Amino acid sequence: MPRETPLTSATLAAGVALALTPIAWRLLHRKRTPLNSLPNVPGPNDGSFIAGHMSLLFSNDSWDYHRDLCENYGQTCRVKGLFGEDFLYTFDPKAMHHIFVKASAMSNLISTASPYRPMAFQDQYIYEEASFFTANGHVFFGPGLLSVTGDHHKKQRKMLNPVFSVAHLRHMVPTFFKIGEQLRSTFLAKVSNGDQEIEIVSWMTRIALEIFGQSGFGTSFAPVTEDSPEHPYASSVKNLTALMTVTALPRMFILPPVQKYNIGGRWLQRKIIDILPWKLGHQLRDIVDMMHETSSNVFESKRKAMSEEGDSSGEDQKKDILGILMRENSKSSEADKLPDEEVIAQMSTLMFAAMDTTSSALARILHLLALHQNVQDKLRAELRDAHENFGAQPDHDDLVNLPYLDAVCRETLRLYPPVATITRETQADVFLPLSKPMKGIDETEMSEVFLPKNSNVFISIRASNTDPNSVNDAHVPGVYSHLMTFIGGGRSCIGFKFSQLEMKVILYSLIKQFRFSPPKEKIYWQMTFIASPTVDPELKDLRPRMPLTVSLVDDA
Structure with a gap:
């Protein structure tokens, strides 16, 4: 039987340091990435230093906050994660198509002329389940469909x-x-x-x-x-x-x-x-x-x-x-x-x-x-x-x-x-196209958003399902009745x-x-x-x- 290890303040401090390290590394990477346009996406300024907007997005009475985001900022905005990390929040149909369905990622990855050369991913491997989602899924349910990614998920799904x-x-x-x-x-x-x-x-x-x-x-x-x-x-x-x-x-x-x-x-x-x-x-x-x-x-x-x-x-x-x-x-x-x-x-x-x-x-x-x-x-x-x-x-x-x-x-x-919202996390630096250009904070027109590797994207299923702009010409990439209720692509329900x-x-x-x-x-x-x-x-x-x-x- 393993020898019991006492729970000390040093152990807890080490755990917190390990939790902070990936966030710090991502923030440093983004500051060094000149193409990063995510900070230029409009979004709310409220939120705490530690939790950002997460406590507002994830609570039992968050309906009004999600609705206000959609009404005030349209189909795409920026929200804050832990320690000020930028997250994208969207229900833009073209963006969702690239996140969930698109078979080849080469057309929406950074140009090969860029110093950030793309890897030969398929799209479903670029926009994977967020790491906090798969980590929790593994703890709750084991190594099943909700907690594995890439070829491992494809193998399970095939079976x-x-x-x-x-x-x-x-x-x-x-x-x-x-x-x-x-x-x-x-x-x-x-x-x-x-x-x-x-x-x-x-x-x-x-x-x-x-x-x-x-x-x-x-x-x-x-x-x-x-x-x-x-x-x-x-x-x-x-x-x-x-x-x-x-x-x-x-x-x-x-x-x-x-x-x-x-x-x-x-x-x-x-x-x-x-x-x-x-x-x-x-x-x-x-x-x-x-x-x-x-x-x-x-x-x-x-x-x-x-x-x-x-x-x-x-x-x-x-x-x-x-x-x-x-x-x-x-x-x-x-x-x-x-x-x-x-x-x-x-x-x-x-x-x-x-x-x-x-x-x-x-x-x-x-x-x-x-x-x-x-x-x-x-x-x-x-x-x-x-x-x-x-x-x-x-x-x-x-x-x-x-x-x-x-x-x-x-x-x-x-x-x-x-399920009203879901998340995806980018596995490479990527350009995410939008169906309609929007104005950035600096007043420039943005027809796409550059997302550095390990960026989190929140997709609002309920907002997509009720968006008047999704009714007619937009090609919503859901597997069910032109809706995102059961999402789409390789990780659909x-x-x-x-x-x-x-x-x-x-x-x-x-x-x-x-x-x-x-x-x-x-x-x-x-x-x-x-x-x-x-x-x-x-x-x-x-x-x-x-x-x-x-x-x-x-x-x-």
């Missing part, structure tokens, strides 16, 4: 792409509806004797977890019924996004260098977290432990079942995402094969994303339907007609082609994407079709029979990493809550 094909989704529809029926029956029992106020987020979380558990892993976490307790994973992980927001600054400051240089090793890192009197850090630690333990247990159970049953396993067991992934992985060459650690990391990543983003989107849809009864009535009429034509469980094509149901989902995801299908099944199961109305309490939406509702006007209650009044429709 996972087939399991989210429409062909596989078609086979999952009956499972989706079977679990949707559990929730419908639960709600029916609750409101059979009159209207009831039901806390919606917990039920949307439970059904999203159970759907992914059965369709993704071939296992049940907990039936979506009143007499079945909520699985510890759901009750624990639902707090993760709020905790990620309120701990954003220390994580942004400390984790990247700790992860990059593996400071102290995993054992010492864990020991320091255990020792520090930091309640939020301990909560994050426990949630990470829960996710890893859950994924590891499911993985080992699946491997054991596949080993014992071989090709004799039932057809249903061959159709879940994990089963398909493990079979394909076992057939792959050694160069393409994913180690167990990465398969488990994919499980944690996909399970969290499938549960939290989808439950957030569903809660938002139901909240909006409660506020707009005319839309709810029109949707209910379409779903009842569909029920007459297709029965209680329409097939994949009939369900996804219901026009008003599709419009309700699309418009909600346009106006209220669960791999499960967006799964999520869409899941939302439609649950709405089909509920809206035909139940009416959702606003509660007595006002609902506030927090700008956490994944948007979440609360009834706490002070936004201090970390666990999401959204009660709605549920009643039987008169002629149901």
Whole structure:
């Protein structure tokens, strides 16, 4: 067993110095780069010396600040990071196309006549996930899609792409509806004797977890019924996004260098977290432990079942995402094969994303339907007609082609994407072109922005989705409905079709029979990493809550 190392002031000082070194190096590099035009981009002057604008951009009530940025500075502006580092903030469609999609980077890299000669990158390798994002993703979920970059990410994505094909989704529809029926029956029992106020987020979380558990892993976490307790994973992980927001600054400051240089090793890192009197850090630690333990247990159970049953396993067991992934992985060459650690990391990543983003989107849809009864009535009429034509469980094509149901989902995801902003970090010195020239601070016209290597770029998904200039001629590079909700390119959301299908099944199961109305309490939406509702006007209650009044429709 490793000898315990005491936590001393020298150790902490060394950690802070290592955290500051990359920032200092980047700032020095930029001062020596004469082409650097990022400081000339207009932006707000407020913000603290240490945190810059980060505490304003990353808080539970940041909606107004993000909106003011867009209204005051247009599609592109500059914000301050830690210790005055310049970050770019944009939702310019041409810039986003170069960040997410463009196949060859040579046309938007610095001219070869420049002393800053470009490397032969592809664009997706120039604009990678920010180092603080991948560092945190590695700590939370392991070496999965959210925490690896470059060819490593491409390899993982290649292995996972087939399991989210429409062909596989078609086979999952009956499972989706079977679990949707559990929730419908639960709600029916609750409101059979009159209207009831039901806390919606917990039920949307439970059904999203159970759907992914059965369709993704071939296992049940907990039936979506009143007499079945909520699985510890759901009750624990639902707090993760709020905790990620309120701990954003220390994580942004400390984790990247700790992860990059593996400071102290995993054992010492864990020991320091255990020792520090930091309640939020301990909560994050426990949630990470829960996710890893859950994924590891499911993985080992699946491997054991596949080993014992071989090709004799039932057809249903061959159709879940994990089963398909493990079979394909076992057939792959050694160069393409994913180690167990990465398969488990994919499980944690996909399970969290499938549960939290989808439950957030569903809660938002139901909240909006409660506020707009005319839309709810029109949707209910379409779903009842569909029920007459297709029965209680329409097939994949009939369900996804219901026009008003599709419009309700699309418009909600346009106006209220669960993830409102994302980040990218440049891996080389690069010119980022803009769709419309803007005036710099010195009044010169700027049609592009030079970004030195390791520059951070914030992309506002919500602003892009609601920008009138993105409606007509702009080519927004999203994979879904001319929107950036699921982003685009090689790091687009791999499960967006799964999520869409899941939302439609649950709405089909509920809206035909139940009416959702606003509660007595006002609902506030927090700008956490994944948007979440609360009834706490002070936004201090970390666990999401959204009660709605549920009643039987008169002629149901």
